[in-house]
Amino acid sequence: DYDTCFIDLVSNHNYDIKSLCNYLRGYLLPFEGLRIGEGLRLLRDYYSMADQIGRKVKKYPKYLSSMHDIISVNHKVFKTDYDEFKFSELVRGDLEFVGRKFRVVVPKCTKDIVSEGTSLNHCVGSYVERILRGDCYIFFLRCSFSDDSLVTLELSGDNLVQAKGSYNRVLLPDERNFLISYCKSKNLSFNVGVVS
Numbered sequence: 001d002y003d004t005c006f007i008d009l010v011s012n013h014n015y016d017i018k019s020l021c022n023y024l025r026g027y028l029l030p031f032e033g034l035r036i037g038e039g040l041r042l043l044r045d046y047y048s049m050a051d052q053i054g055r056k057v058k059k060y061p062k063y064l065s066s067m068h069d070i071i072s073v074n075h076k077v078f079k080t081d082y083d084e085f086k087f088s089e090l091v092r093g094d095l096e097f098v099g100r101k102f103r104v105v106v107p108k109c110t111k112d113i114v115s116e117g118t119s120l121n122h123c124v125g126s127y128v129e130r131i132l133r134g135d136c137y138i139f140f141l142r143c144s145f146s147d148d149s150l151v152t153l154e155l156s157g158d159n160l161v162q163a164k165g166s167y168n169r170v171l172l173p174d175e176r177n178f179l180i181s182y183c184k185s186k187n188l189s190f191n192v193g194v195v196s
Contacts (some may be wrong), residue, residue: 007042013047015059023060032064042068049075055118064110067121077125082110086132095139095155095186102178104153106139119149120166127154136161141175151175157169159189 009015028039029144046068053075058190059133061067097104107113108130116138117125130136141151141163151171154162160183163171171192182189 002037002040005037005044006182008044009040009047013044013051013059019060027060028064034064039064046071050118053114053118054077055115057118068176070121071118072122073123074114074125077117077128078111078114080128082128083132084109087128090131090134090137092139092155095137097182097185098144099178099182101144101174102150103142103144104139104182105142116140116149118166120152122152122164122166122168124152124164141179144173153179155188158187159191161191163192 006020009020010017023043024036024039028034029036032039034042042064045059046064047057047059049071053071055074056073057067058069088108091108092106093102095106107116113128113131114125117123124138126139127136131138135156137155139153139155140149141153142148143150149166151163151165153160160179163175163179165171165175176192179192180190181189
């Protein structure tokens with residue numbers, strides 16, 4: 001089975017043999033405590049799932065186990081058939097905004113949320129059910145002239161309660177300042193990072 005994983009990574013996913021061996025022995029074993037066979041299996045699963053949902057990922061990720069778990073959640077959500085009509089009825093176009101440095105965009109379909117989670121390496125894709133139930137709303141902060149994922153936003157009622165960047169990073173000062181002003185302009189409360 002491990003031979004199959006190795007051959008698959010090299011033959012079908014264009015992994016360089018030497019680099020792959022260095023990653024397995026020089027990084028996964030000492031830093032993540034993953035034996036070579038387990039590392040091969042996780043890496044193949046990680047790369048295959050990302051490929052299936054059309055996401056580009058790093059060939060040799062840090063924190064492979066965590067990245068595998070995140071892509072696994074997003075893959076499961078991607079494969080689930082959600083009520084896209086109901087989702088389209090919940091789209092909040094009133095939240096969109098374009099500023100000089102940043103803009104706020106809303107997802108048009110459930111796959112947009114899965115793509116966001118995969119791009120930023122967090123599990124926002126698992127929120128789709130909560131959105132469809134009306135428990136929360138997910139939307140996105142972008143740089144004004146880019147479509148690249150930057151920060152994922154969670155709205156609960158009229159409260160912005162969560163804002164997370166890549167790998168769940170906290171807001172940078174300019175992002176935070178923009179979102180505080182944005183919330184004021186949209187009559188929303190800014191409660192990101194507030195512990196109740």
